[in-house]
Amino acid sequence: MSAPYPRVALIGLGLIASSMAHAMRAGGLCDEIVGHAKSAETRAIARDLFCDRVCETAAEAVQGADLVVLAVPVGAMAAIAAEIAPHLKPGCTVTDVGSVKGAVVQAVGPHIPADVHFIPGHPMAGTEYSGPRSGFATLFQNRWWLLTPLDGTEPAALARLEGLLKAMGAQVDAMDVAHHDLVVAVVSHAPHLIAYTMVGVADHMRRVSQSEIIKYSAAGFRDFTRIAASDPTMWRDVFLTNKEAVLDILGRFTEELFMLQRQIRMGDGDALHAYFTRTRAIRRGIIEAGQDTAAPDFGRGAKPAGD
Amino acid sequence: MSAPYPRVALIGLGLIASSMAHAMRAGGLCDEIVGHAKSAETRAIARDLFCDRVCETAAEAVQGADLVVLAVPVGAMAAIAAEIAPHLKPGCTVTDVGSVKGAVVQAVGPHIPADVHFIPGHPMAGTEYSGPRSGFATLFQNRWWLLTPLDGTEPAALARLEGLLKAMGAQVDAMDVAHHDLVVAVVSHAPHLIAYTMVGVADHMRRVSQSEIIKYSAAGFRDFTRIAASDPTMWRDVFLTNKEAVLDILGRFTEELFMLQRQIRMGDGDALHAYFTRTRAIRRGIIEAGQDTAAPDFGRGAKPAGD
Numbered sequence: 001m002s003a004p005y006p007r008v009a010l011i012g013l014g015l016i017a018s019s020m021a022h023a024m025r026a027g028g029l030c031d032e033i034v035g036h037a038k039s040a041e042t043r044a045i046a047r048d049l050f051c052d053r054v055c056e057t058a059a060e061a062v063q064g065a066d067l068v069v070l071a072v073p074v075g076a077m078a079a080i081a082a083e084i085a086p087h088l089k090p091g092c093t094v095t096d097v098g099s100v101k102g103a104v105v106q107a108v109g110p111h112i113p114a115d116v117h118f119i120p121g122h123p124m125a126g127t128e129y130s131g132p133r134s135g136f137a138t139l140f141q142n143r144w145w146l147l148t149p150l151d152g153t154e155p156a157a158l159a160r161l162e163g164l165l166k167a168m169g170a171q172v173d174a175m176d177v178a179h180h181d182l183v184v185a186v187v188s189h190a191p192h193l194i195a196y197t198m199v200g201v202a203d204h205m206r207r208v209s210q211s212e213i214i215k216y217s218a219a220g221f222r223d224f225t226r227i228a229a230s231d232p233t234m235w236r237d238v239f240l241t242n243k244e245a246v247l248d249i250l251g252r253f254t255e256e257l258f259m260l261q262r263q264i265r266m267g268d269g270d271a272l273h274a275y276f277t278r279t280r281a282i283r284r285g286i287i288e289a290g291q292d293t294a295a296p297d298f299g300r301g302a303k304p305a306g307d
Numbered sequence: 308m309s310a311p312y313p314r315v316a317l318i319g320l321g322l323i324a325s326s327m328a329h330a331m332r333a334g335g336l337c338d339e340i341v342g343h344a345k346s347a348e349t350r351a352i353a354r355d356l357f358c359d360r361v362c363e364t365a366a367e368a369v370q371g372a373d374l375v376v377l378a379v380p381v382g383a384m385a386a387i388a389a390e391i392a393p394h395l396k397p398g399c400t401v402t403d404v405g406s407v408k409g410a411v412v413q414a415v416g417p418h419i420p421a422d423v424h425f426i427p428g429h430p431m432a433g434t435e436y437s438g439p440r441s442g443f444a445t446l447f448q449n450r451w452w453l454l455t456p457l458d459g460t461e462p463a464a465l466a467r468l469e470g471l472l473k474a475m476g477a478q479v480d481a482m483d484v485a486h487h488d489l490v491v492a493v494v495s496h497a498p499h500l501i502a503y504t505m506v507g508v509a510d511h512m513r514r515v516s517q518s519e520i521i522k523y524s525a526a527g528f529r530d531f532t533r534i535a536a537s538d539p540t541m542w543r544d545v546f547l548t549n550k551e552a553v554l555d556i557l558g559r560f561t562e563e564l565f566m567l568q569r570q571i572r573m574g575d576g577d578a579l580h581a582y583f584t585r586t587r588a589i590r591r592g593i594i595e596a597g598q599d600t601a602a603p604d605f606g607r608g609a610k611p612a613g614d
Binding site: 027049091124143144173175177180182183184186187188190191192193194196197198199200201203204207210212213214215216217218219220221222223224225226227228230232233235236237239240241246247249250252253254256257258260261262265266267269272273276277278279280281282283284285286297 | 343355363370399421431450451452480483486488490491493494495498499500501502503504505506507508510514515517519520522523524525527528529530531532533534535536537539540542543544546547550553554556557559560561563564565567568571572574576579580582583584585586587588589592593595
């Protein structure tokens with residue numbers, strides 16, 4: 001295929017941007033990759049590893065670019081958008097990779113000129129690692145990349161961006177901005193906060209030693225610590241910028257938890273059994289959907305401490 | 308080694324008992340395995356697969372046994388203990404495999420004759436599967452088997468049981484009954500209830516379709532569904548019989564969650580960032596303790612739905 005976007009500008013050069021660069025190079029998906037990052041050290045690493053050119057300012061980096069990817073923390077998007085707006089090439093496409101979309105649309109949208117296509121996006125891919133050295137070409141393989149096109153987005157511009165994302169190995173879905181933020185609040189944001197919370201509770205338990213928690217973690221707790229190991233800065237921004245949806249889900253969660261707590265207190269075994277039986281169905285659905293394997297896993301892969 | 312217990316009686320013939328039988332046979336750890344289960348079908352399967360003899364009653368099964376293993380749901384322990392007590396061989400050892408120890412000690416202890424060693428136990432091993440066909444000899448390899456010896460337990464009797472468990476591949480720790488129930492409430496019981504709850508909330512979300520939840524589950528939710536896929540009957544009994552410790556931990560959890568919810572609502576990013584940074588330390592400890600690998604895992608192993 002011919003390059004969907006001859007020149008691509010990456011603003012922010014962390015895990016996602018560096019992985020995009022490696023994937024575009026591996027697939028010959030563009031002619032030139034221009035990058036910008038605040039830190040001179042990051043720019044130097046990016047020049048060595050995956051950028052054809054790096055610029056000291058975002059304004060410079062976007063000049064003449066056919067695609068501009070905003071890959072900075074959600075909290076930094078507004079300032080970047082204001083800076084690059086006057087320098088965007090007419091007809092180019094601007095997208096982002098933030099985990100929250102409503103806040104990004106509010107922060108970036110007002111700055112985008114009428115003759116530029118703004119298509120917010122969210123690659124549901126990542127690892128516990130970050131920075132310009134952490135990227136790799138296959139990060140997006142078989143992962144979902146959600147797009148939240150705004151009213152009046154040109155179908156041709158949307159199809160062009162989808163083409164690039166699919167060429168990088170991603171599967172693309174499009175949905176409404178508010179719906180996106182609710183969906184990720186359910187499948188990702190609320191579970192992360194809950195995992196952080198449970199790990200925090202364990203950390204505070206004076207009567208249970210940290211070494212005991214670590215030794216016996218395979219009993220279920222370990223899966224929480226895996227979720228709670230993610231980047232604190234990214235997650236702080238996620239919770240602050242998807243506040244409403246997250247608080248909505250957490251409200252439902254605590255109501256539900258209180259109901260189950262009460263059933264435990266009252267000894268209502270039938271209600272608990274019925275509830276636990278229902279939740280099994282979703283798990284079966286996920287296995288059938290190929291999102292996980294049916295192989296029994298109660299931490300059996302892991303070796304215990306000691307000996 | 309010579310068999311620590313020449314004749315072993317297994318009362319209840321599910322995943323744990325059948326795995327013990329396979330492990331004892333594989334290691335030549337006893338001369339005869341006698342089994343009992345309520346269901347005639349289960350007894351027939353056990354006779355075919357791993358028992359030398361099965362009996363229609365628990366009373367019969369324990370006669371002349373050097374070790375009696377109670378592997379029935381915690382809720383069924385009291386009746387079994389009352390039934391077998393008059394038939395226990397003087398000097399034999401009785402243990403159990405319940406996930407909760409305080410309730411088992413209360414239910415079984417009073418029935419045990421003075422000349423019998425009662426040593427409660429909890430193998431921290433299992434899979435999502437259950438029943439007499441689900442057992443396998445390596446289930447206990449490198450897994451923890453917690454014992455909660457009571458005051459006055461003979462060191463020789465304890466060492467003998469530890470010998471068998473270690474010969475089956477388990478690592479053995481001994482702790483106080485109440486402490487055990489608190490530790491498992493933190494590392495296992497509370498995390499399971501929380502996972503069940505979050506999966507239940509997702510199940511009730513009308514505005515987010517079940518198919519969306521399943522498609523995008525790799526974003527974090529999937530780990531909750533894995534935990535929430537466990538046996539409903541076993542978990543109902545766990546929560547009802549470890550009620551105090553579980554409600555204690557859940558109380559701490561909701562306090563902690565409300566604090567974080569409030570910080571999100573108030574936009575206190577510094578507090579959230581500091582909290583998320585602390586929780587990372589436990590994760591690092593678990594990786595260093597060999598309870599999990601450092602390999603990045605954000606569901607990358609799984610394939611998405613569709614295509």
